[in-house]
Amino acid sequence: MIQDIDRIREDFPILSRQLYGRPLVYLDNTATSETPREVVEAVVNGYTRTKANVHRGVHTLSQEATELQEAARRKVAEFVNASSHEEIIFTRGTTEALNLVASSFGGMVLGEGDELILTVMEHHANIVPWQLLQSRIGFKLRVVPMLPDGSLDLEAYRSMFNTRTRLVSCCHASNVLGTVNPVKEMIAFAHTKGVPVVIDGAQAVPHIKVDVRDLDADFYAFSAHKMYGPTGVGVLYGKRSWLEKMPPYQGGGEMIESVSFEKTTFAELPFKFEAGTPDFIGISALSKGIEFMERIGIDNIAAHEHELLEYTTGRLLAEVPGIRIFGQAPGKCAIISFLVGHEHHYDMGMLLDKLGIAVRTGHHCAQPLMQALGVEGVVRASFAVYNTREEADLFIAALKRVAAMLS
Ligand code: PMP
Numbered sequence: 001m002i003q004d005i006d007r008i009r010e011d012f013p014i015l016s017r018q019l020y021g022r023p024l025v026y027l028d029n030t031a032t033s034e035t036p037r038e039v040v041e042a043v044v045n046g047y048t049r050t051k052a053n054v055h056r057g058v059h060t061l062s063q064e065a066t067e068l069q070e071a072a073r074r075k076v077a078e079f080v081n082a083s084s085h086e087e088i089i090f091t092r093g094t095t096e097a098l099n100l101v102a103s104s105f106g107g108m109v110l111g112e113g114d115e116l117i118l119t120v121m122e123h124h125a126n127i128v129p130w131q132l133l134q135s136r137i138g139f140k141l142r143v144v145p146m147l148p149d150g151s152l153d154l155e156a157y158r159s160m161f162n163t164r165t166r167l168v169s170c171c172h173a174s175n176v177l178g179t180v181n182p183v184k185e186m187i188a189f190a191h192t193k194g195v196p197v198v199i200d201g202a203q204a205v206p207h208i209k210v211d212v213r214d215l216d217a218d219f220y221a222f223s224a225h226k227m228y229g230p231t232g233v234g235v236l237y238g239k240r241s242w243l244e245k246m247p248p249y250q251g252g253g254e255m256i257e258s259v260s261f262e263k264t265t266f267a268e269l270p271f272k273f274e275a276g277t278p279d280f281i282g283i284s285a286l287s288k289g290i291e292f293m294e295r296i297g298i299d300n301i302a303a304h305e306h307e308l309l310e311y312t313t314g315r316l317l318a319e320v321p322g323i324r325i326f327g328q329a330p331g332k333c334a335i336i337s338f339l340v341g342h343e344h345h346y347d348m349g350m351l352l353d354k355l356g357i358a359v360r361t362g363h364h365c366a367q368p369l370m371q372a373l374g375v376e377g378v379v380r381a382s383f384a385v386y387n388t389r390e391e392a393d394l395f396i397a398a399l400k401r402v403a404a405m406l407s
Contacts, residue, residue, distance in 0.1 A: 002296065002304045002385065009386050011036040011292075022356030025391045025398075030175050030335055030382035031360055032225045033206060035289075042288045043230055046281030054280045055254060055271075068284035073270070075287045079294075080220065081211040082237050086269040089243075090278050093234035094202040095125040097221035098169075100236055100249040100273060101198050102129035105219065106167065108246060109196070112138040114166045119144040119152055119181070120372050121174040124365040126200045130169065139166070146372065150177035150327035157186060161193045168197045172204035172220075176364050176380065177327025178309075178335035180208065184215050191216065196242070202226055206384070207305060207333045209298045212237050229289030230282040236273070243269050250275040301385045305334035308383045312336060312392045319396065320403055326373055334383035337364075340399070343406045345377040351405065352379075355398040 002008065009015050012034045017024045026034060046068070052061035054069050070085070077085040091097040106129075110116060116130055120143050134141065142165075144157045168190045173180045187197045196218035204210055206227040212220045217237070224233040238246075248255055248266055252275035257265040266272045293301065313336060316323050322341035339345060349361035362377045363370045370376060381395060 002300050005304075005386065005388055008296070009388075011038070012386055013037065015386060019356045019358075020354055023394075025357045025387075025394050027381040027383065027387065027391070027395060028358045028360045029206075029384035029387075030203060030226070030364075030380060032231070033228050033384050034386070035230065036228055036292050038288045038292060039229060039285045042285035043281055046284055051281065053277055065280055065284075068287075069278070069280045072283045072287040075290050076235055079290050080205070080235075080237055081213050083213065084240065087237055087240050087243065089236040089238065089270045089273040090283050091221075091234040091236055092232055092279070093223040093225070094123075094200060094221045095234070097219075097234050097236035098125050098198070098200060099129040101169075101219050101221070101238070102133050104246045104249045104273075105196075105198075105238075105242060106130065106133045107137070109166045110137055110139045111166075113164060114139040115142050115160075115162065115164045116140070117142045117144060117157070117160050117165060117168040117170075119157075119170050120146055121150075121152070121177060121179065121366065121369050122169075122171055123175055123200065123202070124367070125202075126169055126171060126198075127368065140164075143368070144170075146177075146179075149329050150174070150179045150332070151329035152179070152181055152186075154182070154186070158189060161190070161195065165193060165195050168195055169200070170197065171200040171202070172210070173201075173207065173333050174327065174366075174369075175203045175335070176337050176366050176369055176378065177329065178332035178337075178382075179327055179329040180204065180331050180333055183217070187216050187218075203333065203335075206293075206301075207298075208302055218242055224282065224286045224289060227289055228292050229286040230279075232279045233282040233286055240269065243273070246273075248272050248275070252276045254278075296385060302333075304385055305383045305387075308387055308389065308392055309334040309336070311389060312381070312383075312396065315392075315396050316399070320400060322403070326375075326378055335380060336382070337378040337380045339375065339378055340403045341407060343403065345379045347406060348379050348399075348402055351402040352395075352398055355394075355401065357381075357395050357398045359395075 205222040255275040345361040
């Protein structure tokens with residue numbers, strides 16, 4: 001368990017901000033986590049000490065910047081247990097990682113009349129890139145429904161496979177329901193049918209131990225800014241055997257071996273997928289975000305967040321009349337999406353903000369899931385390692401006050 005949460009909080013200067021004369025209670029961690037000082041310092045050092053473009057110069061600064069970026073790649077590979085750092089592609093975020101897979105891999109394996117399996121709880125980032133491809137190719141989308149507690153209907157999943165199924169793309173954890181999907185079993189089943197699986201891990205990597213080889217995921221995408229890292233950086237893990245066969249996603253500098261107007265050949269992995277100048281300073285700072293998580297221990301982070309989840313959920317259900325919590329699957333991660341009576345999510349979010357509580361409102365980039373839940377939007381409170389029981393108490397007290405004011 002976490003011993004000294006005050007020490008951890010000191011590492012996050014933003015957490016000592018006051019809003020409207022009250023202490024900030026930041027419960028929008030699913031959208032983005034806050035950033036520890038060591039990550040911010042790595043960014044500052046990058047700009048003040050080592051800024052030079054990577055992989056281009058023989059001069060010292062360029063070599064230092066390159067080494068920092070490549071050390072981050074090795075760190076990420078080790079963190080998710082990839083076979084090789086060459087299987088780690090840096091992107092702008094989960095969104096770009098999923099667009100890369102859809103465009104390059106999807107374009108390679110999906111043909112007209114084929115089928116792709118998604119789930120009802122996907123973020124738009126794991127729906128729209130496939131639809132863009134669909135409009136070019138004409139394959140069919142199959143959507144796995146969920147059970148009343150917010151877990152996936154695995155029987156329906158298994159029954160969706162047929163001879164035209166070419167690919168599955170599924171979130172590891174839902175950004176609305178908190179459901180942690182049994183992706184290892186889902187991948188194993190898909191593989192018995194010869195079908196590769198893409199995992200959107202944006203909400204899993206910050207909260208649970210992810211081992212891409214143990215999962216046997218073909219692709220796994222996540223974002224640095226949700227895991228105590230910098231903004232603007234994401235990761236796509238892909239099995240080397242697939243990455244080698246895939247066409248590049250974008251063209252430009254860095255991703256080529258040689259260029260002529262007659263014929264261009266492409267660079268080796270991972271650079272084939274990294275056209276142009278990457279956010280090399282952000283990438284190197286991601287190392288520090290991972291070190292922060294490793295120092296505390298991912299199991300300790302998970303246990304702490306789970307304790308806050310249980311405590312808050314129990315009190316909300318007992319003390320807030322008319323509350324409906326969306327997503328109660330066993331083993332869910334620390335996300336509480338809810339509505340109270342007929343109150344509008346937006347009104348509740350605005351009033352909570354005035355009491356210093358930062359929660360998110362709306363459809364959470366999951367409109368198909370909102371339709372399945374029969375709502376237009378929900379309020380979402382989500383926890384990270386630095387949140388405390390006192391903050392949970394402040395949130396619950398504020399919510400009770402807001403609910404009373406609105407009713
Ligand atoms: N997938 C899920 C499950 C998410 O929660 C998010 C971020 N809300 C994304 C994808 C997109 O991540 P990003 O905006 O960092 O690209």
